[in-house]
Amino acid sequence: xxxxxxxxxxxxxxxxxxxxxxxxxxxxxxxxxxxxxxxxxxxxxxxxxxxxxxxxxxxxxxxxxxxxxxxxxxxxxxxxxxxxxxxxxxxxxxxxxxxxxxxxxxxxxxxxxxxxxxxxxxxxxxxxxxxxxxxxxxxxxxxxxxxxxxxxxxxxxxxxxxxxxxxxxxxxxxxxxxxxxxxxxxxxxxxxxxxxxxxxxxxxxxxxxxxxxxxxxxxxxxxxxxxxxxxxxxxxxxxxxxxxxxxxxxxxxxxxxxxxxxxxxxxxxxxxxxxxxxxxxxxxxxxxxxxxxxxxxxxxxxxxxxxxxxxxxxxxxxxxxxxxxxxxxxxxxxxxxxxxxxxxxxxxxxxxxxxxxx
Numbered sequence: 001x002x003x004x005x006x007x008x009x010x011x012x013x014x015x016x017x018x019x020x021x022x023x024x025x026x027x028x029x030x031x032x033x034x035x036x037x038x039x040x041x042x043x044x045x046x047x048x049x050x051x052x053x054x055x056x057x058x059x060x061x062x063x064x065x066x067x068x069x070x071x072x073x074x075x076x077x078x079x080x081x082x083x084x085x086x087x088x089x090x091x092x093x094x095x096x097x098x099x100x101x102x103x104x105x106x107x108x109x110x111x112x113x114x115x116x117x118x119x120x121x122x123x124x125x126x127x128x129x130x131x132x133x134x135x136x137x138x139x140x141x142x143x144x145x146x147x148x149x150x151x152x153x154x155x156x157x158x159x160x161x162x163x164x165x166x167x168x169x170x171x172x173x174x175x176x177x178x179x180x181x182x183x184x185x186x187x188x189x190x191x192x193x194x195x196x197x198x199x200x201x202x203x204x205x206x207x208x209x210x211x212x213x214x215x216x217x218x219x220x221x222x223x224x225x226x227x228x229x230x231x232x233x234x235x236x237x238x239x240x241x242x243x244x245x246x247x248x249x250x251x252x253x254x255x256x257x258x259x260x261x262x263x264x265x266x267x268x269x270x271x272x273x274x275x276x277x278x279x280x281x282x283x284x285x286x287x288x289x290x291x292x293x294x295x296x297x298x299x300x301x302x303x304x305x306x307x308x309x310x311x312x313x314x315x316x317x318x319x320x321x322x323x324x325x326x327x328x329x330x331x332x333x334x335x336x337x338x339x340x341x342x343x344x345x346x347x348x349x350x351x352x353x354x355x356x357x358x
Contacts, residue, residue, distance in 0.1 A: 006083075007105055007106050008083075008084050008085060009085055009089055010087055010108060011086075011089050011096070012031065012034075013087075014104065015097050015104075020112075029181070030097075033179045033180075033181045034179070037179040040094055040099070041093070043074045043075065043094035044094040045092070047070055047071070047074050048065060055159065059161075059164075069159070075091040076095060077089040077091045077093060077096065078091040095151075100138065100147055105134075106134035107134045107135040110129070111130050111135055113130075140266060141193050141197075142196055142266035144175075145169075145171050145193075145200040145262065148174070149197075152167055153168070153201045155167055156214060168201075171197025171200075172193040172194040187269065190312055190315055191274070191278060191279075191312065191317075192266075194316075195230075195236075195261075195265045198230050199259075199261040199262035200258070201226055203255050203258035203259050205222055210255075221297045221298050224294070224298045224302070225302045225303075226305055229282070229305040232278075232285060236281075237261065237265060275313055276317065278309075278313060280355075282310060283354055283355040283358050287348075288302070289303070289345070289351065296342060297342075299344040300339045303344075303347050304337075304339070306332075307329070311329060314329065325354060328353055332350050
């Protein structure tokens with residue numbers, strides 16, 4: 001169900017009781033984990049730092065703590081209009097429970113119910129019923145990617161020029177680095193999460209390029225790098241229609257195709273064979289770094305996305321394979337991190353060594 005515009009926020013304190021998510025043990029310590037370990041909890045505090053003040057000043061922003069261009073990602077509660085607040089919301093909570101799970105008023109009571117078909121009388125309240133009540137369906141990789149990507153991929157042009165860090169969205173790797181307060185489904189694949197996330201990121205960068213005043217050479221290069229890695233992986237979806245990305249340069253059409261890839265990839269029942277297929281396709285892409293066609297900065301962005309992909313695909317593969325290829329992967333990361341001085345030929349040679357050992 002789409003988030004209701006009338007659904008009200010209740011604040012993280014409503015989740016913090018020891019009998020709910022502020023206690024100990026499985027499904028009882030999510031609030032504790034978020035408070036103590038999650039960087040999202042400190043998103044608002046980032047705006048109070050000297051570096052944020054410097055970036056804001058360079059972008060013509062007087063006070064980042066109270067400017068909507070900053071708080072929209074760093075302190076989302078600051079943006080909630082009064083009619084959507086059931087309680088006083090604390091902007092210093094940063095990115096809080098409802099930032100991900102949706103405004104809680106409609107579902108906060110029902111989400112504790114369990115599907116108990118053997119009870120008397122039977123209580124057939126399922127996860128989908130919770131979603132129907134308004135809880136965001138974060139088991140869906142497509143929904144999960146869309147929940148995160150807006151604040152984790154695109155930064156407006158003038159903020160980047162002012163010194164804001166460039167962001168790279170990668171759903172699987174960033175989910176792994178998140179303090180775990182959930183269990184993945186038995187069918188979960190990190191490789192599938194990676195592909196869904198990259199397709200959504202491609203859609204977003206293709207959208208941003210079309211916005212007046214947002215496109216520059218750096219963004220064009222980043223979009224080209226994403227386009228390349230997604231087109232390399234897209235054949236695993238088994239759809240000829242989605243494969244036309246290879247020769248697609250029109251941002252609006254790329255945006256639509258990336259959306260189709262994200263939705264298709266999220267609905268698949270992913271198999272280990274598909275992980276192996278994508279891994280081999282990407283590992284065999286050294287010839288693309290020896291061609292003289294793309295400019296060096298585009299090649300650097302391709303490599304940037306490629307090494308992140310190889311990392312997640314190996315993590316989703318056999319553990320012994322991941323350990324076996326660790327030295328070669330580290331070398332690829334080292335070469336890809338030198339963006340201004342990226343050497344495509346050296347990277348191609350290192351990638352060939354990786355592929356041979358694979």
